[in-house]
Structures are given as structure tokens and as C-alpha cells.
Amino acid sequence: MAARKHSRQRDSILQFLMTRKDHPTADIIYMNVRQRNPSISLGTVYRNLTLLAENGEIKRLNMGDGVDHFDADTSPHYHLFCEKCGGVVDLKMEDIDSVIEKAAAHFDGHVAGHVTYFYGTCSRCMESGDF
Numbered sequence: 617m618a619a620r621k622h623s624r625q626r627d628s629i630l631q632f633l634m635t636r637k638d639h640p641t642a643d644i645i646y647m648n649v650r651q652r653n654p655s656i657s658l659g660t661v662y663r664n665l666t667l668l669a670e671n672g673e674i675k676r677l678n679m680g681d682g683v684d685h686f687d688a689d690t691s692p693h694y695h696l697f698c699e700k701c702g703g704v705v706d707l708k709m710e711d712i713d714s715v716i717e718k719a720a721a722h723f724d725g726h727v728a729g730h731v732t733y734f735y736g737t738c739s740r741c742m743e744s745g746d747f
Contacts, residue, residue, distance in 0.1 A: 639704035
């Protein structure tokens with residue numbers, strides 16, 4: 617793979633994302649990064665998020681709500697999508713990699729991995745009685 621050019625814009629996107637635990641969308645990232653770099657375009661943010669995700673520097677999460685969410689924590693972990701507020705939170709739990717073994721037992725081939733998302737109501741929505 618050819619070395620990519622250094623980009624201050626890409627660095628600012630990654631630095632911003634590393635400060636967040638709420639799995640922001642590209643639009644939220646754009647609005648925040650633009651405060652420090654007013655010349656950055658939404659297209660630049662999307663292109664750099666795609667590049668960072670393809671290179672494994674961030675995770676792109678498709679939670680089924682029509683927009684991608686982004687996570688700078690690339691360690692193996694699970695997410696819960698709140699069906700009320702649309703928030704995405706990390707779940708602190710043991711891995712469920714045994715699912716791969718079970719899937720492999722029912723598949724004539726090689727199962728390389730899995731993506732699991734949980735859906736429910738976050739604690740903030742529960743506390744507000746909005747569920």
C-alpha cells in the first residue's frame with residue numbers, strides 16, 4: 617500500500633473523535649471540527665472518515681438508523697443503540713465470540729467474524745421516563 621500524505625485535517629478529525637465516547641455522526645464531527653478549522657468541508661470530513669475506517673484507525677458503525685456513527689476505540693467491544701434518543705453507547709461485557717463457533721457448525725465454509733449490535737433504551741431515557 618502506498619504511503620498516504622500527512623493531513624492536518626485528517627489529524628483534527630481523528631483527534632476530535634478520540635475525545636468522544638458518544639459515537640458521533642459525520643455531521644456532528646464536521647460541525648465540531650469546523651469550529652477549529654473553518655475552511656474544512658463536509659466532503660473532506662466524509663472522505664477522511666472513510667479513509668480512517670478503511671485503514672482500521674476508527675470504526676464505522678451502521679446501527680440501522682440511516683447514518684453512520686464513528687468510534688475511535690478500535691478494541692473489540694459491543695454497542696447498544698438507544699431506540700428512543702438515537703444514542704450509541706459502549707457495552708462493557710465479555711466477548712461473545714462463541715457465536716462464531718456456533719455459526720461455523722452450521723456453515724460449510726470459514727466464518728471469519730461477526731458484528732453484533734444491541735438495541736434498547738439507554739439509562740438517560742430510562743431516568744427521564746421516556747421509554
